[in-house]
Amino acid sequence: MARMDEWSAWQRWGVWLLGWALYVGAFWLLLAGAGLATRIVALAGICAGLLVLTYSSKAVLNERMRKIDHWQLRTILPAFLVYMLLVLYVMPLEAGIATPWLKALVVLSPMLPVLFIAWAVVRYVNRCDEMERRQHLEAAGVAVVVVSVACMTLGLLSAAKLITVNGALVLLLMLPALCVVYGFACTWSKWRNRAR
Numbered sequence: 001m002a003r004m005d006e007w008s009a010w011q012r013w014g015v016w017l018l019g020w021a022l023y024v025g026a027f028w029l030l031l032a033g034a035g036l037a038t039r040i041v042a043l044a045g046i047c048a049g050l051l052v053l054t055y056s057s058k059a060v061l062n063e064r065m066r067k068i069d070h071w072q073l074r075t076i077l078p079a080f081l082v083y084m085l086l087v088l089y090v091m092p093l094e095a096g097i098a099t100p101w102l103k104a105l106v107v108l109s110p111m112l113p114v115l116f117i118a119w120a121v122v123r124y125v126n127r128c129d130e131m132e133r134r135q136h137l138e139a140a141g142v143a144v145v146v147v148s149v150a151c152m153t154l155g156l157l158s159a160a161k162l163i164t165v166n167g168a169l170v171l172l173l174m175l176p177a178l179c180v181v182y183g184f185a186c187t188w189s190k191w192r193n194r195a196r
Contacts (some may be wrong), residue, residue, distance in 0.1 A: 007059065012059040012060050013060060015052060015055075015056040015059070016052075016053070016056035016057060016059075016060050018052065018056075019049050019052035019053035020049070022045055022048055023049025024049075025045065026042045026046040026048075029041065029042040029045065030042035030043070030046070030088075039088060043081065043088075046080075046084065047077060050077060051077065054069075057187070061190055061191070068124060068128070071124075072120060072121075075116075076117055079113040079116045079120070080113070080117065082113045083110050083113035086109050086112075086113065087110050090109050090110075091106065091107060091110065093106055094106045094107050131193070135186055135190060135193065138185065139182050139183075139185035139186035139188075140182060142181065142182075143178045143181040143182035143185055146181045146185075147174060147177045147178050150177070151174070
């Protein structure tokens with residue numbers, strides 16, 4: 001994987017597409033399967049997909065994995081796995097808890113890995129050079145604008161009673177939506193600056 005940047009373009013793009021297929025397929029398996037073995041396989045697939053996507057994305061952009069990139073991967077991947085385990089196995093326990101403060105503690109437990117991941121991303125960006133910081137700032141701005149406009153659109157359509165929106169679901173999907181748009185915007189920014 002570390003030498004993927006030396007592969008031919010079609011091999012790098014093929015591995016990148018395979019990483020997306022593994023990642024999305026594992027998420028589908030996680031949502032579709034109810035058994036413990038299926039969930040474990042799905043979680044392993046999600047982690048493997050993230051690993052392949054990280055390396056192949058760098059290779060597609062003709063970049064090498066630096067020490068900071070390895071650090072970020074070693075930091076974020078376990079935190080993401082802890083987050084998924086908390087969401088799948090700890091949060092459902094709240095249905096049997098009567099004490100409000102204990103229920104709140106169980107429900108908010110996935111926020112610990114989320115805050116850790118946020119800290120890791122901030123630390124990663126602070127250790128990048130000025131050009132990369134600018135790219136991350138642009139990507140963050142694009143993500144905020146796109147997700148805000150999408151939420152405002154849903155809000156206006158819901159206020160006009162043209163659609164029905166589950167508010168809790170929208171709030172839960174905001175952070176993943178920001179992350180996805182941020183990732184695409186960051187990649188676009190790198191491609192644009194590379195073309196100049």
